[in-house]
Amino acid sequence: MSAIPGEVDTDRQPPMTVPLRHFLVGLALLVAGGAVGVLDAVGTLSGLSGLAHVHLLLAGWVCVTIMGAMVQFVPVWSNVALHSRRLATAQLWLVAAGVAGMAASFSTGALGWVHAFGGLALLGFWTFVYNVGRTLLGARPWDVTERHFALALAFFAVVPAMGFALAMDYSVLFLADSPVSRVRLAAAHATLAVFGAVLTTVLGALYQLATMFTQTELHGVDTHLRRFEEVGYPVGVLALATGRLLGSAPLARVGGLLVAAALGGFAVVLGRKLVETSVERTPMLTRYAVAAVAMAAWAVLAGRAWLADPLAPSALFGGGPVHLLVFGVVGFVVLGTLYHVVPFIVWVHRYSDLLGYEQVPMIDDLYDDRLAAADFACVTLGTVGLLAATVLDLPATVTAGSGALATAGFALFAANLLVVVREHSPHPLRGVLVSRLGEGGTVADEPDDAPATTEDTAP
Template sequence: MTVPLRHFLVGLTLLGGALLVGIGLVVDAVPGLGGLVHVHLLLVGWVCVTIMGAMTQFVPVWSGTTLRSRRLASAQLALVVGGLVGFAAALALGRLHWLAGFGAVMLCGFWAFVYNVGRTLATVEEFDVTERRFAVALGFFVVLTVLGVLLAADLGSALLARVGVSHAGVRGAHVTLAVFGAVLTTIYGALYQLGTMFTQTELRGIDHRFRAVEEVGHPVGVVALAAGRLVGAPTLARVGASLILVAALGFAVVLARRLSEMRVERTPMHTRYAVVALALAAWVATAAPAWLRSPTAPEHVLGGPGSAPLLLLGVVGSVILGTLYHVVPFVVWVERYSDRLGFEAVPMVDDLYDDRLAAADGALLFAGTALVVAADLLAGASGTTLGGGARGPALAGTSLVTLGVAVFATNALSVIRRHSPGTLTRVALGRFGARRGLGGDEVDESDGEAST
């Protein structure tokens, strides 16, 4: 149980670093290639590390099987985070010749994750809708990390020019496979499971048609868009972009229908999932004009003005924080209270966190995201990065998002501190903090013995 919690705690720490770098970028206080530092801390440090922790814990649970190796699950985190910290430092200090080495370390961490979860999925006889998307996402992780190392090597030695491939083309393919391939495919797969389970509803009628369109259209669209950007083929990229947009809009409708038919009491998780449906539809509206006009343009990698914050904060951020509002208390509840059920009064999972803090961080994150989107739209209208009146809203929005994340982290950490049998140090550091696990038992990290 400590494995996913350790990933989540480290991910939140790196998210805080990404947001502080974001504020520094607004006020021109970040040295070196600060924009790349910000993006990698956000996407690799928070999003991907959280996905790694969630998959490592819940793929075995959903699939009714056993995790291949707990040692690999611990090693993947150390490799990815160690490589990322070195990578970010090299970017900030301008030591570009270090990038390929640290990028290779991250690649090893991601491939350990892919191998571990892939071998776990291989024991399943027949994949369901979630498992199919997770398997596709693992494939995207393999390819995008290779492209990432090539980009890192090119920054330090102009490698790509010698093989006749443009840096911009490889970068466009890398970002496409990362954001839309690995991350968004994982999110779709998880929400098909979580969206029905936590609303106590089932897909019906038109939901199945939208799901079929998304299941084929999204991965095919990702491959086409990435390939079109890699080789500079606008028509191929435009076809891929269109498929991704149609799939996203269909998925937004499915999620909204599940929430509208919800049969349980609303929680912070449901509220954030509602934001996801709204933000995903808004992202389609802002990305479609730019992608249909010029899908290979570097400035359109995530869409048009306003698209990037809608996708990264409104969709990806809301999914992760909303899901963690159930996952973190659930993991702690299972360890602390599940064996007491029926023998004494125990709290419910949703009783472990503070409702007032959840409402506060939700309001801060929503308002902050709206301001960042507005700033991006203003910057797009003025034709500059933060021109015109965009700097003020951008700074205010990033500050509100940072404060909202701090409130969320306080709420989540208080769950672990007040209810977990283990200390925060033990959870965060594992065997380096203590030789005992979350429940107080000796840690057994031998292969193939992880508890589901």
């Protein structure tokens, strides 16, 4: 795979505000999710606050960020125009309102409202699947990243539907008479959400981003591990989810071992790219390094746990503490990626046309290095504290303190990127959040099917 893409249509990107709006809303959901986790640890919240915490972080921050990244990345990398910018705007507010409403319902114990807000999230995710799916259909042939994205979209179509069924069961209790119990459906839903929708997207993106920004290529064992992952990982996810849905331990065990082996192999690929690079370390690559180590450790623990009992509730997300996967792997990949993508989008629209005419800052000059170092330290130490609290069964105060430290890191991270948008974006923060199509401000100013006019390079 080429480290630097050579055939990118620079006129295919959406307006700047479309992906940025997703990222900013995602950051708000991240901070809210961290706060709910801390309040849950000290027993302040009632209801199913744990579910609120999980949905704000995964369905909220991670998935909304993925939606924004695909809206930006797919048109640029795949050399096709985004199918609809109006749908890209609609998907965000439907999902954001739905996830926030579900979190509030879980936290307050108002379970009768979960399905109402879940319906909004369902419509939002399906809008996203349709919009990006139609965009991907125009790209042929698919490379490894596009194949992963297409598979992830299939998972994004199924997972919200399963979640909506679980939400409806709070009101009508139809799963009580179903051959599939609520516990099994919830386990399959969580499996397809985390390992299907989220991690499939992460893997697909890293095949491009890790090589692009380390200026390396896949070679030798990397190629063999990639081939195994491309087949073994999706088969493993489907087998693990189906085994949990049917209560079949042998099927779930085979699927789980395939998932663990595929992710362990990918951790080797990612680690090799980071070792081989001669590029100066950036916040992006530093966070990818943490993710590579966490992914390798998680694969070992998950393989052992799923070999013993893949249906155990404690092994839902693999062996060891859940924060190893959620924060250590997914969290650090998303944080690292945003440290490049957000400044990149802003830089292109603000400074790219000025190159050669006046002095302009570099992309990495837009954010504050000290804040980046501070949020990295806080998130890393907070995550380590959460892992230690789980493994060593430490008091709740340790969990709450570690969660608060990680949340402070998330807040610093969000502040750093908000300053980038506020200080360097050609649009104010309010304009990024409320303009319907971004550059023109109204639908009439920029037709939905018009190509973007700003020159760009791949993010």
